[in-house]
Amino acid sequence: MAHTAAANDTEMPTTLELVSKTRCFKGEVRKYTHVSAATNCKMTFNIFLPDAALLRKEKVPVLYFLSGLTCNEDNMITKAGSLPYLSEEGIALVTPDTSPRAAGVAGEDDDWELGTGASFYVDATQEPWCKSYNMYSYIQNELQLLVSESFAVDATRTSIFGHSMGGHGALVLALRNPGHYKSVSAFAPICHPSTSNWGRKQFTAYLGCNESAWAAYDATELAKTYEGPELPVLIDQGDADQFYRSKQLQPSHFVIAAESSRRLVVLDSRMQPGYDHSYFFIQTFIQDHIAFHAKHLKL
Amino acid sequence: MAHTAAANDTEMPTTLELVSKTRCFKGEVRKYTHVSAATNCKMTFNIFLPDAALLRKEKVPVLYFLSGLTCNEDNMITKAGSLPYLSEEGIALVTPDTSPRAAGVAGEDDDWELGTGASFYVDATQEPWCKSYNMYSYIQNELQLLVSESFAVDATRTSIFGHSMGGHGALVLALRNPGHYKSVSAFAPICHPSTSNWGRKQFTAYLGCNESAWAAYDATELAKTYEGPELPVLIDQGDADQFYRSKQLQPSHFVIAAESSRRLVVLDSRMQPGYDHSYFFIQTFIQDHIAFHAKHLKL
Numbered sequence: 193m194a195h196t197a198a199a200n201d202t203e204m205p206t207t208l209e210l211v212s213k214t215r216c217f218k219g220e221v222r223k224y225t226h227v228s229a230a231t232n233c234k235m236t237f238n239i240f241l242p243d244a245a246l247l248r249k250e251k252v253p254v255l256y257f258l259s260g261l262t263c264n265e266d267n268m269i270t271k272a273g274s275l276p277y278l279s280e281e282g283i284a285l286v287t288p289d290t291s292p293r294a295a296g297v298a299g300e301d302d303d304w305e306l307g308t309g310a311s312f313y314v315d316a317t318q319e320p321w322c323k324s325y326n327m328y329s330y331i332q333n334e335l336q337l338l339v340s341e342s343f344a345v346d347a348t349r350t351s352i353f354g355h356s357m358g359g360h361g362a363l364v365l366a367l368r369n370p371g372h373y374k375s376v377s378a379f380a381p382i383c384h385p386s387t388s389n390w391g392r393k394q395f396t397a398y399l400g401c402n403e404s405a406w407a408a409y410d411a412t413e414l415a416k417t418y419e420g421p422e423l424p425v426l427i428d429q430g431d432a433d434q435f436y437r438s439k440q441l442q443p444s445h446f447v448i449a450a451e452s453s454r455r456l457v458v459l460d461s462r463m464q465p466g467y468d469h470s471y472f473f474i475q476t477f478i479q480d481h482i483a484f485h486a487k488h489l490k491l
Numbered sequence: 492m493a494h495t496a497a498a499n500d501t502e503m504p505t506t507l508e509l510v511s512k513t514r515c516f517k518g519e520v521r522k523y524t525h526v527s528a529a530t531n532c533k534m535t536f537n538i539f540l541p542d543a544a545l546l547r548k549e550k551v552p553v554l555y556f557l558s559g560l561t562c563n564e565d566n567m568i569t570k571a572g573s574l575p576y577l578s579e580e581g582i583a584l585v586t587p588d589t590s591p592r593a594a595g596v597a598g599e600d601d602d603w604e605l606g607t608g609a610s611f612y613v614d615a616t617q618e619p620w621c622k623s624y625n626m627y628s629y630i631q632n633e634l635q636l637l638v639s640e641s642f643a644v645d646a647t648r649t650s651i652f653g654h655s656m657g658g659h660g661a662l663v664l665a666l667r668n669p670g671h672y673k674s675v676s677a678f679a680p681i682c683h684p685s686t687s688n689w690g691r692k693q694f695t696a697y698l699g700c701n702e703s704a705w706a707a708y709d710a711t712e713l714a715k716t717y718e719g720p721e722l723p724v725l726i727d728q729g730d731a732d733q734f735y736r737s738k739q740l741q742p743s744h745f746v747i748a749a750e751s752s753r754r755l756v757v758l759d760s761r762m763q764p765g766y767d768h769s770y771f772f773i774q775t776f777i778q779d780h781i782a783f784h785a786k787h788l789k790l
Contacts, residue, residue, distance in 0.1 A: 215731065216771035273572040275774060432514065472515035475574060 208342055211236070217279030218243045221269060226338065230330035232323055233295040237335065238269045240278055240285040241343060251346035253374075253489035254284040254339065255482075256331065258358030261390075262309045265289045268355070271471040277482035283489065284345045288335055290358065295324035305390070306397055312385070313361030314409045316398040325398055328409070332365055351485040353377040355474060356435070360385055363411035363425070363446075367418055367457075375488035377426035377481045379474045380433055383446035384412040390440040412442075415449035420456040426484045427459065428477045430467030507641055510535070516578030517542045520568060525637065529629035531622055532594040536634065537568045539577055539584040540642060550645035552673075552788035553583040553638065554781075555630065557657030560689075561608045564588045567654075570770040576781035582788065583644045587634055589657065594623035604689070605696055611684070612660030613708045615697040624697055627708070631664055650784040652676040654773060655734070659684060662710035662724070662745075666717055666756075674787035676725035676780045678773050679732055682745035683711040689739040711741075714748035719755040725783045726758065727776045729766030 211223040219242040228235040245252045255278070257268045268274070268287045278285050291311035292300075298320045300307035307321075316325035340347035351374045354362035359381025366376035385391020386406045399405045407413040429436055429443045436443070443461055450459040467473040510522040518541040527534040544551045554577070556567045567573070567586045577584050590610035591599075597619045599606035606620075615624035639646035650673045653661035658680025665675035684690020685705045698704045706712040728735055728742045735742070742760055749758040766772040 214767055214769055214771045215729075215765040215775075217775050221771055270570050270770065273575065273774075275771075276572065276778070430514075466514040468513055470513055471569065472513045472520055472574075475572075476514075476516050479575070 208338065216240070217275050219275075219279050220246060221275070223265070228330055228334055230326045230334045231292040231295065233292045235289055235292070235330065235335075236265050237286055237288045238265050239287075239339065239343065240269065240275060242279055242282045242284065244282050245284055245344040248344045251344050252282050252284050253349035253351070253486075254286060254345040254347070255485055255489075256286045256288070256336070256350070256352045256362075258288065258313060258331070258352070258354030258361040259290050260354070260356030260358050261290070262304055263290050263355075263358070264309065267471065271475070272478050273475045274478045274482060277479050281482060281486040283482070283486060284343065286335070286339055288331060291327060292324040297321060297324050306394060310357065310394065312357060312391070312394045312398065312409070313364060314395070314398050317405065318398060318400050321398050327361070328365070331361070332369065349374060349489045351375045351489055353379075353481055353485065354381065355379040356441075356469065357382055357390070359427070360391075360411060364409050364414060366423060366425075367411060367414035368408065370419065370423070371421050373423075374491070375424040375426075375485050377484055378428075379477070379481075380429050380436065380441055380469050381411070381427060381443070381446075382441055384410060384442040386410045386413065387445070388440045388442060390435070412445045412449045415446060415453050415457045418453050418456050422455075423457050424484070424488050425450065425457055425459045426481060427461045428464055428473075428480070429462070430464045430469065430473045432466050433469040433473070435469050507637065515539070516574050518574075518578050519545060520574070522564070527629055527633060529625045529633045530591040530594065532591045534588055534591070534629065534634075535564050536585055536587045537564050538586075538638065538642065539568065539574060541578055541581045541583065543581050544583055544643040547643045550643045551581050551583050552648035552650070552785075553585060553644040553646070554784055554788075555585045555587070555635070555649070555651045555661075557587065557612060557630070557651070557653030557660040558589050559653070559655030559657050560589070561603055562589050562654075562657075563608065566770065570774070571777050572774040573777045573781060576778050580781060580785040582781070582785060583642065585634070585638055587630060590626060591623040596620060596623050605693060609656070609693065611656060611690070611693045611697065611708070612663060613694070613697050616704065617697060617699050620697050626660070627664070630660070631668065648673060648788045650674045650788055652678075652780055652784065653680065654678045655740075655768065656681055656689070658726075659690075659710060663708050663713060665722060665724075666710060666713035667707065669718065669722070670720050672722070673790070674723040674725075674784050676783055677727075678776065678780075679728050679735065679740055679768050680710070680726060680742070680745075681740055683709060683741040685709045685712065686744070687739045687741060689734070711744045711748045714745060714752050714756045717752050717755050721754075722756050723783070723787050724749065724756055724758045725780060726760045727763055727772075727779070728761070729763045729768065729772045731765050732768040732772070734768050
């Protein structure tokens, strides 16, 4: 089975290859691969399609979830327990991979915090990364166009969320594209990467030493200058999270930035006592996040 | 942190070593290792303890889940989506490993259907397996005693369930120990292993060529002669399951055997159209299984 869709501005046809499909709740989980123009390699994603979309009875709202360091397209869809709620709400879920893989970039597998599994969802400007590490454009433009042209999803009702590095990615995409997403949420996001080791290391590699280029990928910096429309944001953070404790995440910086946004970034930031950085934490609050997005996707 | 418990009939002390603990919903997921007398090697299990048990305010009911071929102690607790319902019901969950590992048995890692990850939950009588492959006694006696002596769980309110090879294990343990389990359920269980390739191959290796020894580990044969008390059984089977289609599972054999049990095996056997053998299938029906066990554990 193959779909053909115009996947980028040059109208180069992109072919989706179905890897697997599995019935789950009242819908299907499918895995697809395709050759990406943005990343210059084969990319993989999963999609949950509720029955209404499978039967093409209607276009359904769609949620994108960006995973964290070391993860791939499978972590969210297998471990987060989101599917009962998505099925009930009739919302599609897309879980992309976290980076290019086997892209042929020198050193891409040398360090778990850089390269494979660690894209930080930027468009790299520096060698050797700039050929493939363009996950910002991949997610924001290529993948979303491909999904909306290939499946019965309503691109005008799109929201996004993520975990850790993927929470950073979700916040950045939402803040840089006002009005594109109905809502954004995050579990334990990296909130101020320009000032934490998770961020400074990768931005230096991908974007270069000139820190002025970093603000475009920093949720806290972007929130300070966000000009609307109102963006609903939900953040959950566990206080037993080792990366929160070692100041890699810094949610308080984002809270202050949101307050300075004249309430255009409408933030509900919750500290959850006792929870860590794992998918067990995500499981615990996933129902709240799906309900939050469902409310805004169905307004 | 270590617990000491009398783990077997000889009162040899067994020390539980805590590997990790993570808050999840209103409770904790913990991973422990211990040296097993039954399997002569180190074994690992996960346990979900709801807050009532953590605070030792009360002893809570306990569910054991046995996983299938190639799985370990993590599959169920990370991928099945059971924890919201267990937390809500206040029921503990124990997920043992599926076999000894690195037990030093010749050939244990040569074949995914035999040895590591493929114990079939028997007490092996044949060389080289009999030294370690005693998962029936491990689960039924050693592990359950260790858990009930180490945690605030009520051993008089125990139920069991499983998937595929683990569904077979759960049914066998429940049928061989009348009154011990309040209820048993299974996802896509191997129901008649004496007559399917999944079963004949392993029973020959573990129990020998004399098929008369196999009936003690065959749910269909055990159901025929079960003498009570009444045993509530729930089975879900997907009709798109490749192993169902290739006749490895044979739920209809178990249905006929349960009918011949003078209704002492009280079976609800459900065929679920479109679902396969994966944890996406388990996710879909896990809420029903938890509710089924909760009803019987709380009678």
